[in-house]
Amino acid sequence: MFATSTQKNHWIFSDEETLIRIREATNKAYVDQFRPPEDVGDFFLSATEERTLLHFYEYQLKEFCVKFQPTMNKAVIGTAFSYFKRFFLYNSVMDYHPKEILVTCVYLACKIEEFNVTIAQFVANVKGDREKAQEIILNNELLLMSAVKFHLTVHNPYRPVEGFLIDLKTRHPVLEAENLRPFIDEFLDKVLMTDVPLIYAPSQIALASVLEAARKCREHLDVYVTSILITDEEMLQSVVDAIRTIRLMVRVKNYDPPQP
Structure with missing residues (x-):
């Protein structure tokens, strides 16, 4: 039940301001870690720019799920979105490409929501090099699960x-x-x-x-x-x-x- 779930205890925040502060802290941590000694100007993305980029990939995520064959149920889409939002709350797009995390979120959501497709069936929906896509998904799956603290059950509306x-x-x-x-x-x-x-x-x-x-x-x-x-x-x-x-x-x- 939601009342006793990891979602309620770890992934429900008080307001938008709290989320903004977390994203700004995530952005700052990345910039502080990789900022070179010399001044390089606006080399890094700001937290606002990261959020804009993620909005773009959220549309890509929705489009991928809508066009997916066989047709996905809504729970898979909702869970995939939850994983994507959770992952990039504490990770920067400058560290992990959203496109790679996107397909991994959907693949993991398929498993958790018992939407039974093989990895071969899944990557058949991916444009481009499908062998590389399969490798990316399988390599990132454990990373994604770790990033969401292995809290895999998502209660959707x-x-x-x-x-x-x-x-x-x-x-x-x-x-x-x-x-x-x-x-x-x-x-x-x-x-x-x-x-x-x-x-x-x-x-x-x-x-x-x-x-x-x-x-x-x-x-x-x-x-x-x-x-x-x-x-x-x-x-x-x-x-x-x-x-x-x-x-x-x-x-x-x-x-x-x-x-x-």
């Missing part, structure tokens, strides 16, 4: 979404719950491109996606949330604050793929 939809059908049947699904999927796709999975619980992300979908369908779920789903006022306020922030983080994100 997709299962809680199904729970909310079933609950809506059961306890709030005035709403046609299945009409929300396309907008929920759209919202969760956008969530992957943000830091939301590193800050909020999967159930909070799932509920935010349901409420955002309801808003787009011009449906009102206030009564369902406040009178049926959550009756504890203190808990309700905490959940409302979290959902408001999640929806804001998703809305302010620019979804045009950045240039490398």
